Amino acid sequence: MTTQSVTLPGHAGHRLRADAANAWERAKKAAGLIPELTDSERPYAVQERIFRQRYELGNHAGKPGYTNDVRTWQGRKWTRRNGTAAAAVPGTSNHGQGLAVDVATKRTAATRARPHVVFSSFNDPDRLAFLKAARPHGWDDTEGRAVNEHWHLTYYPAKDKHAKVGK
Ligand SMILES: [Zn+2]
Known part of the structure; x- marks a missing residue:
C-alpha cells in the first residue's frame, strides 16, 4: 500500500495518504x-x-494543574496539563500517518456556504448525515468517539467497500 500523501482537492493546504484522500473525495460526493x-x-x-x-x-x-492522562513517549512518562485536549504520542497519531482529519466546529465569516459544513457537536445533523454516507467509504468516528472529539474522523482501509482494487 502506498504511504505517499497527496493534496486534497478543495481543501487548500491539506494532505492525506493517497487512499484516504481518494476515499474522502468519494465520501464528500456521496x-x-x-x-x-x-x-x-x-x-x-x-x-x-x-x-x-x-x-x-x-x-x-x-x-x-494536571489530569490523570499519563502517556509514555521515548521511554519516559508525560502528564497532560489541565484544560488541554488529549494528543497522541508523536509518531503514533493517525494524523501523522495521513489517515485522519479534524473538521471545523464553528461557522465563521470565512466558512464557505453550503454544501460546506462544520461539525458543531456529536449530534450535528450535518455530521450525522456525512458519517452515514462516509462509512461505506471507510471514514468513521470510532477513534473520535473514543477520545471524545466530535471533529475527528479516521480512515479505516478495511472498512472501505469502494476502495480501488489492485493498488
Ligand atoms: Zn484529530
Missing part, C-alpha cells in the same frame, strides 16, 4: 456535503510541538 477542515496530515514536528504544549515530562497524575 454525502453531498463538504466538511471544512482544520487539520489533516500532521508532520511529526507539528505533532511533537502539540504534544509538548499539552503534556509535561514526568508522572504528575492527580496533582494540581
Whole structure:
C-alpha cells in the first residue's frame, strides 16, 4: 500500500495518504456535503510541538494543574496539563500517518456556504448525515468517539467497500 500523501482537492493546504484522500473525495460526493477542515496530515514536528504544549515530562497524575492522562513517549512518562485536549504520542497519531482529519466546529465569516459544513457537536445533523454516507467509504468516528472529539474522523482501509482494487 502506498504511504505517499497527496493534496486534497478543495481543501487548500491539506494532505492525506493517497487512499484516504481518494476515499474522502468519494465520501464528500456521496454525502453531498463538504466538511471544512482544520487539520489533516500532521508532520511529526507539528505533532511533537502539540504534544509538548499539552503534556509535561514526568508522572504528575492527580496533582494540581494536571489530569490523570499519563502517556509514555521515548521511554519516559508525560502528564497532560489541565484544560488541554488529549494528543497522541508523536509518531503514533493517525494524523501523522495521513489517515485522519479534524473538521471545523464553528461557522465563521470565512466558512464557505453550503454544501460546506462544520461539525458543531456529536449530534450535528450535518455530521450525522456525512458519517452515514462516509462509512461505506471507510471514514468513521470510532477513534473520535473514543477520545471524545466530535471533529475527528479516521480512515479505516478495511472498512472501505469502494476502495480501488489492485493498488
Ligand atoms: Zn484529530
